[in-house]
Amino acid sequence: xIMDINHQNGILSVTGIRELSATNAHRFHSAVxxxxxxxxxxxxxxxxxxxxxxxxxxxxxxxxxxxxxRQRNKIGFAIRLTNPSPSVLQIIELARLHHLFEVTPxxxxxxxxxxxxx
Amino acid sequence: xxxxxxxxxxxxxxxxxxxxxxxxxVPILGKSLLAYWLEHxxxxxxKEIQILAVDRPHHVRAEVGNGARWGVRVSVQSxxxxxxxxxxxxxxxxxxxxxxxxxxxxxxxxxxxxxxPTASLTSSYADWFAGTLALMPxxxxxxxxxxxxxxxxxxxxxxxxxxxxxKLIAPCWIGEHALIEAGAVIGPNAVLERExxxxxxxxxxxxxxxxxxxxxxxxxVRNSIAWGHTxxxxxxxxxxxxTDAFLLCSLETPRGRPxxxxxxxxxxxxxxxxxxxxxxxxxxxxxx
Numbered sequence: 511x512i513m514d515i516n517h518q519n520g521i522l523s524v525t526g527i528r529e530l531s532a533t534n535a536h537r538f539h540s541a542v543x544x545x546x547x548x549x550x551x552x553x554x555x556x557x558x559x560x561x562x563x564x565x566x567x568x569x570x571x572x573x574x575x576x577x578x579x580r581q582r583n584k585i586g587f588a589i590r591l592t593n594p595s596p597s598v599l600q601i602i603e604l605a606r607l608h609h610l611f612e613v614t615p616x617x618x619x620x621x622x623x624x625x626x627x628x
Numbered sequence: 629x630x631x632x633x634x635x636x637x638x639x640x641x642x643x644x645x646x647x648x649x650x651x652x653x654v655p656i657l658g659k660s661l662l663a664y665w666l667e668h669x670x671x672x673x674x675k676e677i678q679i680l681a682v683d684r685p686h687h688v689r690a691e692v693g694n695g696a697r698w699g700v701r702v703s704v705q706s707x708x709x710x711x712x713x714x715x716x717x718x719x720x721x722x723x724x725x726x727x728x729x730x731x732x733x734x735x736x737x738x739x740x741x742x743x744x745p746t747a748s749l750t751s752s753y754a755d756w757f758a759g760t761l762a763l764m765p766x767x768x769x770x771x772x773x774x775x776x777x778x779x780x781x782x783x784x785x786x787x788x789x790x791x792x793x794x795k796l797i798a799p800c801w802i803g804e805h806a807l808i809e810a811g812a813v814i815g816p817n818a819v820l821e822r823e824x825x826x827x828x829x830x831x832x833x834x835x836x837x838x839x840x841x842x843x844x845x846x847x848x849v850r851n852s853i854a855w856g857h858t859x860x861x862x863x864x865x866x867x868x869x870x871t872d873a874f875l876l877c878s879l880e881t882p883r884g885r886p887x888x889x890x891x892x893x894x895x896x897x898x899x900x901x902x903x904x905x906x907x908x909x910x911x912x913x914x915x916x
Contacts, residue, residue, distance in 0.1 A: 564872055565871075565872035565874065565875060596861070596866030597866055597867065597868040600859055600866060600868040601868060601870065604847050604848065604859060604868075605875060606846060606848045
């Protein structure tokens with residue numbers, strides 16, 4: 511699985527994801543979860559190159575959200591999904607994950623903002 | 629009196645709708661565009677109606693039969709390409725035939741609903757949805773057995789099952805044999821075609837759910853047309869094939885097999901729900 515994970519100014523950026531499906535969801539989750547640092551404020555996942563997301567991929571995102579919250583003993587840790595294609599945005603909305611994550615379609619303001627609770 | 633109906637061929641703006649059936653027989657509030665026009669032309673005095681079909685004429689033939697259902701003689705003729713009304717007139721209207729209905733009802737292209745504004749239904753998904761909504765207030769006709777208005781703007785068909793805790797918000801149309809589980813919210817501006825199945829906690833608004841389509845638990849279908857596993861967002865004009873049956877799928881059975889009762893399909897679909905979303909994600913080591 512080829513993707514880049516960078517940590518800068520408390521933001522963990524994940525880019526270059528081609529697919530988020532049953533074939534790589536577990537590896538995606540493991541790779542990102544192991545990069546979670548204690549001073550992390552948010553995770554930003556760039557979906558610009560992601561062509562396929564299925565139920566397992568959505569499950570990986572939810573699981574990542576739960577892992578991040580559990581490690582910080584709080585609810586509402588921000589995970590931002592940026593630049594999803596129209597079809598990827600459709601499956602995110604179908605599964606109602608746009609209520610859980612901040613989703614920013616290309617060249618748009620966030621579709622839904624879910625500020626982290628303190 | 630005679631009339632001629634031209635079934636639309638493929639339309640680039642609504643290709644996903646034609647995947648399951650030719651556009652002329654895709655249900656709109658429980659009836660096909662073809663059925664609406666047959667009823668309309670019969671009311672105008674037509675006794676013989678010729679139908680020209682390019683896309684799957686055998687499906688069209690199966691839908692209308694010989695027209696006895698409408699008290700009219702119907703024949704379906706396959707064409708190599710979709711004719712314009714002018715071409716159809718010059719090709720099919722001859723002097724030695726019974727008189728034709730006066731224009732424009734002598735030859736009708738089935739891209740709009742009778743009695744409604746003539747904006748084409750088939751130019752885009754947004755137009756298809758707008759046409760469906762425009763029809764809703766007029767669709768409670770006496771010939772629809774069992775359709776009733778539960779509250780202003782909430783119309784339901786025969787043998788609909790709605791859980792007590794489900795919410796129906798006007799305007800909405802619930803087709804016959806549809807099933808809505810507990811906590812689901814349908815509407816406003818929602819249409820469930822016949823035998824649609826909306827599972828527990830799902831929200832459907834400004835959308836059409838196609839016939840025999842399953843909408844999974846706690847999903848949200850908004851500004852969309854969902855037909856089988858195809859999900860079209862009519863606002864953004866984007867299309868998605870949903871691969872996970874627990875989110876959205878067709879309840880159609882392969883041809884030749886008897887269709888099971890809609891409720892018996894539920895366990896099969898639910899079996900796939902839990903494991904897919906929750907399994908397989910082991911906890912990683914916390915940072916040291």
